[in-house]
Amino acid sequence: MASKQRARDIMTGGVQCVGAHQTLLDAAKMMRDLKVGCLPICGDNNRLAGMVTDRDIVIKCIAEGIDPATVQAGTLEQKLHWIDAEADATDVLRTMEQHRIKRLPVIDVKGGHQLIGMISEADLAKHLSDAQVAEFATRVYATA
DSSP states (O other): OGGGOBHHHHSEEOOOOEETTSBHHHHHHHHHHHTOSEEEEEOTTSSEEEEEEHHHHHHHTGGGTOOGGGSBGGGGOOOOOOEETTSBHHHHHHHHHHHTOSEEEEEETTTTSEEEEEEEHHHHHHHSOHHHHHHHHHHHHSOO
């Protein structure tokens, strides 16, 4: 089933970015309003520069006693994994499993390298077989 679908078929479109110069407080409010736990970080060129999660804000900022209104989202940029919109669904699974990630930005490489969507665990559950989702969960959540 996965080999017949592309990343663009699985993703949720209409993803919104938090700007690299916006604060973590801004990011937290966006997450609340959009009902998501993760946002892409876009740089001044409107290109994907990183990701920030609600957990990042709590662990790396609030738990350290830092005011999230004083920290720019871009400071939490980490190694970034993404997938081309035309990639096969098996490549989506392989990338997410290999890097043990639960959210994967989708980039339209042919369309100017723009961020066009995000693939989450919920997207996998909606579009892939139960066996594929079970294998994904085993590989991503299994302890090493």
